[in-house]
Each structure stands twice: as structure tokens, then as C-alpha cells.
Amino acid sequence: MLQEHIIELSIENEYAKTTSLEHRKKFAQFFTPFPIANLMVKWVLGNSDLKSVLEPALGLGIFSRILLSYRTDIKIKAFEVDDIIFNNAKDIFCNTDSIAIFLENYIYSDWESKYDGIICNPPYFKFHDYDNKNIIKEIEIRTSCKLNGFTNLYTLFLIKSIYQLEKNGRCAYIVPSEFLNSDYGKLVKDFLIKSKVLRHIIVINFEENVFDDALTTACIIFCANDNLTDEVCFTNIHSLQDLSKIDEIIANYSLSASNENKYKITELNPEIKWKSYYQKQNKTIFKNIVPFSMYAKVVRGIATGSNEYFTFNSSKAEQFSISKEFLLPCICRAVDAKNAFFTIQDFEELQKNDKYVFLFNAQNAHNSAVMDYIKKGEAEDIHKKFLTANRKPWYALEKRLPAPIWVSVFNRTGLRFVRNEANISNLTSYHCIYPNQNHLFSQINIDLLFAYLLTNTAKIILKDNSREYGNGLEKFEPNDINKGMMLNLGILDEKTISQILELYNTYRLLILDNKQGDEIVEMIDKIMIEKFTL
Numbered sequence: 001m002l003q004e005h006i007i008e009l010s011i012e013n014e015y016a017k018t019t020s021l022e023h024r025k026k027f028a029q030f031f032t033p034f035p036i037a038n039l040m041v042k043w044v045l046g047n048s049d050l051k052s053v054l055e056p057a058l059g060l061g062i063f064s065r066i067l068l069s070y071r072t073d074i075k076i077k078a079f080e081v082d083d084i085i086f087n088n089a090k091d092i093f094c095n096t097d098s099i100a101i102f103l104e105n106y107i108y109s110d111w112e113s114k115y116d117g118i119i120c121n122p123p124y125f126k127f128h129d130y131d132n133k134n135i136i137k138e139i140e141i142r143t144s145c146k147l148n149g150f151t152n153l154y155t156l157f158l159i160k161s162i163y164q165l166e167k168n169g170r171c172a173y174i175v176p177s178e179f180l181n182s183d184y185g186k187l188v189k190d191f192l193i194k195s196k197v198l199r200h201i202i203v204i205n206f207e208e209n210v211f212d213d214a215l216t217t218a219c220i221i222f223c224a225n226d227n228l229t230d231e232v233c234f235t236n237i238h239s240l241q242d243l244s245k246i247d248e249i250i251a252n253y254s255l256s257a258s259n260e261n262k263y264k265i266t267e268l269n270p271e272i273k274w275k276s277y278y279q280k281q282n283k284t285i286f287k288n289i290v291p292f293s294m295y296a297k298v299v300r301g302i303a304t305g306s307n308e309y310f311t312f313n314s315s316k317a318e319q320f321s322i323s324k325e326f327l328l329p330c331i332c333r334a335v336d337a338k339n340a341f342f343t344i345q346d347f348e349e350l351q352k353n354d355k356y357v358f359l360f361n362a363q364n365a366h367n368s369a370v371m372d373y374i375k376k377g378e379a380e381d382i383h384k385k386f387l388t389a390n391r392k393p394w395y396a397l398e399k400r401l402p403a404p405i406w407v408s409v410f411n412r413t414g415l416r417f418v419r420n421e422a423n424i425s426n427l428t429s430y431h432c433i434y435p436n437q438n439h440l441f442s443q444i445n446i447d448l449l450f451a452y453l454l455t456n457t458a459k460i461i462l463k464d465n466s467r468e469y470g471n472g473l474e475k476f477e478p479n480d481i482n483k484g485m486m487l488n489l490g491i492l493d494e495k496t497i498s499q500i501l502e503l504y505n506t507y508r509l510l511i512l513d514n515k516q517g518d519e520i521v522e523m524i525d526k527i528m529i530e531k532f533t534l
């Protein structure tokens with residue numbers, strides 16, 4: 001029977017109340033909710049030979065607390081790097097010798113030991129927030145697993161733990177599902193497949209975040225170092241009630257669950273986004289689907305290295321006497337282009353309202369005000385920042401032609417495309433879309449491409465390739481779109497194209513006149529659906 005205090009999570013709540021968010025973020029201290037921790041413990045307990053257990057990122061030890069409430073005859077070894085939480089944990093477990101806690105970095109410790117059970121909610125750190133060079137090297141040397149430098153720390157914990165699994169050992173991890181669909185995740189997925197221990201991936205997509213303050217969607221990974229099955233199941237969890245599905249999975253292991261998302265481990269392809277294994281794919285509804293890259297290329301917007309220094313509004317230009325010839329018109333914030341069309345008038349309006357719509361563009365300038373502003377940048381160490389330090393001269397802007405179409409990077413309600421009629425540059429809140437200039441697709445059809453991109457059909461097909469950040473927030477990297485799919489507009493006959501372009505022009509005029517145009521886009525979409533539905 002579980003004791004009340006374990007279930008309440010009062011220990012974690014108390015710690016969160018008395019410790020600054022800054023400190024918790026520094027160590028990635030987000031705690032596992034009890035119902036999930038309990039299920040993960042049950043998976044590990046499924047190893048009937050369970051004697052030794054590892055907790056690589058202890059925190060306040062929710063997993064160990066639950067484990068010890070079920071079983072006292074096991075030995076747990078735990079690691080933690082923050083001495084504050086470590087001391088708290090020491091106090092919590094002061095009455096038991098079933099757990100040994102070490103104030104050490106898990107990645108560099110204990111490589112020789114193997115465990116019957118490993119259970120973890122690892123720290124989430126992007127590659128630039130931990131010592132990625134040395135840590136990746138350590139993992140590569142020890143496990144012979146080749147890794148991508150952009151790898152997030154949580155996947156390295158997972159790889160090390162799999163390496164440390166004893167025969168018949170069980171491992172349960174809760175991690176952000178990001179790696180399943182990101183580029184850096186490919187090599188991690190490859191490792192999971194080759195290790196042959198992957199059994200279940202339970203994708204949690206609650207309406208609310210599992211972790212209060214972490215903007216991520218999580219997944220639970222169950223591994224078993226046995227030969228009982230060669231199948232991997234993917235299960236979607238949308239609510240707390242759905243958690244009973246996991247209970248069933250655990251209780252029935254290794255009987256084949258009545259799970260429709262089931263694959264032989266050898267069938268899994270590390271190169272593709274694994275959302276295609278657990279989510280209905282929109283592209284399968286349509287015929288004549290082609291890679292997006294056949295028609296256009298997506299590139300990220302200009303990264304300055306210091307927007308505060310490089311961006312200008314008219315008052316700042318006046319203050320530093322920088323004349324317009326040294327300022328590049330540029331959309332700096334996504335909200336500054338609200339509509340589907342961004343015109344010269346929109347740009348002038350922003351300029352008039354003193355919005356930041358220029359970039360300092362000083363290369364080859366000999367003007368004294370410009371030189372003074374460059375010196376000011378050097379006095380403020382702008383030239384030593386990550387991006388500027390690698391440029392020659394440090395204040396040179398990245399070379400990007402203005403793109404005829406922009407697409408927003410973060411989206412809550414589907415991708416938002418903007419036709420850049422003002423022909424100005426853009427920072428990274430938008431990606432640039434450059435239609436291919438080849439015989440397949442000529443300049444004139446940029447409008448046809450844009451008309452298509454406005455439709456729901458274009459968005460749902462591209463959604464297959466998005467990364468979800470939880471809470472309905474989707475992010476698209478340029479390659480998510482480049483590697484996404486679209487309808488093959490090239491098969492449309494002249495008559496249909498004219499029909500679409502006519503609707504498109506009507507839509508454009510409505511939007512420029514500040515009127516609603518949704519119905520027109522729906523008509524364009526209807527034409528597409530008619531032509532392309534299977």
C-alpha cells in the first residue's frame with residue numbers, strides 16, 4: 001500500500017515553493033507527477049529478478065520513494081549534481097540503507113555497473129547549455145554510438161542507461177518527445193533500434209502540460225533487455241484517464257497488446273520522424289504528393305547575433321545619425337506582419353510608427369557616424385558574441401535576398417504564410433521561402449504556390465512534419481518544411497490554375513481592404529481537395 005505522503009508530492013511542492021525558479025532551471029529540476037512516476041516504477045518492477053536499481057537524476061527521489069514503498073529488498077544507487085537538492089534527498093532517505101546517493105555527474109560516473117532496473121526523468125539541456133563537446137565524446141567512446149553535436153543532454157542519459165542495463169533489466173525514462181521528430185534524434189533512434197531493448201513509447205499529449213513550467217510534450221520510454229519480443233508499441237495518451245492503458249501494457253507484457261501502432265523493431269526507420277508511427281498522417285489522404293523541396297526551398301531568416309544592437313527604428317537612426325543607405329529594411333518581429341500580404345504601405349506604416357524595421361548594414365561604409373556606431377558595438381563586446389565573432393567583419397549581415405514568401409516559425413493555429421510584396425528582408429521569426437527558379441516552376445507561379453500555401457490542405461500535410469512543444473505550440477525548422485510534402489501543383493491544368501489565381505486575386509484585394517477572405521481560401525482549398533483526394 002502506498003503511503004499518503006508519497007502520493008501527495010508534498011515534498012516536491014514544498015521544494016518548489018522554497019527554491020527559486022532560477023535555481024531549478026539551472027539544474028533542470030522539473031518533477032515527475034506521481035501517477036506517471038508510479039507507472040514507470042511498475043514497469044521496472046516487472047523484472048522478477050529486480051535487485052539493483054539505478055536513479056541517474058535523483059532530485060527528491062520520487063521514483064525511489066515509490067519503489068521502496070513497494071519493495072524494501074532492493075538496492076538503489078542514485079546520482080545528483082545539485083548539492084542543495086542532494087542534501088534534501090539525503091534527509092528524505094536518512095532512515096533507509098536501501099539507497100546510496102552520490103553527489104556526482106551521472107554521465108562521468110559508474111560506467112562499469114549494470115542494473116536490473118533504471119528509472120529516470122533526466123535533465124533537459126540544449127547543446128549550448130551543457131559541456132556538449134566533452135560529454136558527447138565520453139558517450140561516444142564508451143558506447144561506440146555516433147552522436148550529433150546538437151544532441152540534448154536527456155538523450156545522452158538515456159543512451160548511457162541502456163548501456164548499463166543488466167540482462168532482463170528494465171528501464172523507464174520520461175523525456176521530451178522532441179528527439180522522436182528532430183534531426184539530432186536520428187542517431188539516438190538508431191541507437192535505440194540497434195540496442196534491441198526498446199519496447200514501448202508512450203506519447204503524452206495532455207491538454208495541459210505534464211510538467212507545470214516546461215513547455216514540452218513528453219514521452220515515456222520503456223526498455224527491456226530480454227528476448228521476449230521483437231515488437232515496439234506506440235501509444236498516445238491524452239488524459240489522466242488514458243493512463244490505465246499503460247497499466248494494461250505493463251500487466252500484459254510481453255503478450256502482444258491489441259495496440260494498432262505496433263512495429264517490428266527492425267521495421268523502424270531512424271531517418272524519419274517517428275510521429276508517423278503514432279499519429280495519423282494527413283498526407284496519406286491525398287494523391288499526387290511531392291516533396292516540398294521540388295517547388296521551393298526554405299531557409300531561416302537573418303540571424304544578427306544581437307538584435308538589440310543591429311535593429312533600428314527611425315528614432316534610433318536619428319539618434320546615431322545613421323542614414324537610410326546604411327539601413328536594410330527588414331521585418332524584425334512576427335507580429336509586425338499581421339496579414340497574409342505585407343505591402344510597401346505596411347512597411348511605411350511601421351516606419352512611421354517608429355517600429356524596428358531596419359538592420360544596421362555597414363559593410364564597406366566609411367561614414368563617420370557608421371564608424372562611431374561600430375566602435376560603440378566593440379565597446380559593448382558585440383563583436384565577441386557567438387555569431388558576430390565568426391563573421392568578417394563582425395558587423396557583416398548574413399547574405400539573404402528578400403524572400404517572396406515568409407512562414408512563421410512558431411505557430412499555435414497552423415502555419416502562417418505571408419506574401420512579402422514589400423520585398424524586404426526578415427529576421428529569424430520568419431523563415432524565407434524561395435520558389436525554385438527552374439523550368440518546372442516559373443516566377444509567375446509564386447502566386448499559385450502562395451494560394452496553395454494559404455489552404456488548410458497545405459497546412460495539414462506540412463503538420464505531419466512539425467515538432468510539437470506542448471500546449472498546442474508547433475515549431476517548424478526550415479528542414480521540417482523542406483522535407484515535408486505538398487500537392488503536386490504542376491499537374492493542374494491551365495483552366496484550374498486560372499480559376500485559382502482569379503480567386504487568389506479576389507482574396508488579396510479583400511485582405512488589403514481589411515476584409516475577411518476565409519471563404520475565398522476555402523474555395524481554393526475545395527478545388528485542391530477535388531483534384532487531389534484519393
Ligand SMILES: C[S@@+](CC[C@H](N)C(=O)[O-])C[C@H]1O[C@@H](n2cnc3c(N)ncnc32)[C@H](O)[C@@H]1O
Pocket residue numbers: 027028029030031032056057058059060061062063079080081082085104105106107120121122123124
Ligand atoms: C528533471 S529532474 C528529475 C528529478 C526527479 N527524479 C523527478 O523525477 O522528479 C532532474 C534532476 O537531475 C539533476 N541533474 C542535472 N544534471 C545532472 C547530472 N549530470 N547528473 C546527475 N543529476 C543531474 C537535477 O539537479 C535534477 O534534480
